[in-house]
Amino acid sequence: MKIALTYNLKKTDSSKPADYFSEFDSEGTINAIASAMRNKGHSVELVDAESSLLLNYFKKTRIDLVFNIAEGKSGKFRESQVPALLEYLKIPYTGSNTFSLALALNKAFTKRLLNAENIPTPAFQIFKTGKEELDGSLRFPLIAKPNCEGSAKGIALKNVVNAKPQLYKVIHELKKIYSQDILVEEFIEGRELTVGILENGKIKVLPILEIDFSGCATSGEYFYSWRMKEYQGDEKLGLLPKFYCPASLDKETEEKVREVAVKTHLAVGCFDISRTDIRLDKDNIPYVLEINPLPGLDPNESNFPLMAYAAGMKYDDLIEAILSGAAERKELN
Ligand SMILES: Nc1ncnc2c1ncn2[C@@H]1O[C@H](COP(=O)(O)OP(=O)(O)O)[C@@H](O)[C@H]1O
Ligand SMILES: [Mg+2]
DSSP states (O other): OEEEEEEOBOOOOTTSOTTTTTTSBOHHHHHHHHHHHHHTTOEEEEEETTOTTHHHHHHHSOOSEEEEOOOOSSSTTGGGHHHHHHHHHTOOBSSOOHHHHHHHHOHHHHHHHHHHTTOOOOOEEEESSSOSOOOTTOOSSEEEEETTOOTTTTOOGGGEESSHHHHHHHHHHHHHHHOSOEEEEEOOOSEEEEEEEEEESEEEEOOOEEEEOTTOTTTTOOSOOHHHHHHTTBTTTTBOOEEESSOOOOHHHHHHHHHHHHHHHHHHTOOSEEEEEEEEOTTOOEEEEEEESSOOOOTTTOHHHHHHHHTTOOHHHHHHHHHHHHHHHOSOO
């Protein structure tokens, strides 16, 4: 097949905040995906989704399928931008459609849907102005995070708070930087899990990955903060997460975790691939934090490939599975 790989490239720009490009992909990831597809016999063109010539490129070039990892330029619906253009031009692409991408990027809307489907998710409140009265039913500790970001952007140790004054301070700081609604939710102390799903004709749940923060005492960051994602492995900073795949869970808990991930994937309407982030509380209730329809695919560092390797897949097979999932749908998303 002739494939176009659409992406947004991670850059370095000291005039921008440190986490500005965190959602975007490195040249290494982009090249790894392209080589994986070439190894399977496809011809591949790299297409920078940042380019103003994007529309022209797709109008002029005949492409069988787009492998889309583009996170989009900016705005609350950014992940839907490339899919919207492809839908307009009737070009099939991998992964979720405009609707699911926009929905999953909005944590609060996703959580309302999870509540309606009886999928456990931490109790929450949205702060639009930052001056709202705190919902009295919410129990501290609470965590505040931007409602429409990913890659742990804006998530730091200080976001986990035990009292109202701290909470309002963090909300105001986040609002100032990210100019969007702030999601406040109950902080679930417990184990952190993430569940990968590949949908290639039928749904396949990959071995569950546990991220263990127990070795992070020096930093005190027992969760996936932005610093944790960015500097993991740094001993001095105390950012030493350990990864276990498959996670060691009793059969009943494992089944519950798999089930909530599948239900979330289906409720949000994801296609081909998704990764659901979960916290397991002390009673082993799996609380869904969010679903990522465009999970990172760095062959060495991202969570999703780790889970595929644990399932016995090679990186090239993972990329081919996503591709053939989309090709077999034989319909526009
Ligand atoms: N309610 C919560 N309880 C416990 N940890 C949380 C909660 N919300 C976020 N976190 C921590 O912060 C990380 C990032 O939050 P998440 O909602 O997944 O946002 P992102 O889109 O940035 O990945 C999670 O992986 C988890 O470690
Ligand atoms: Mg997450």
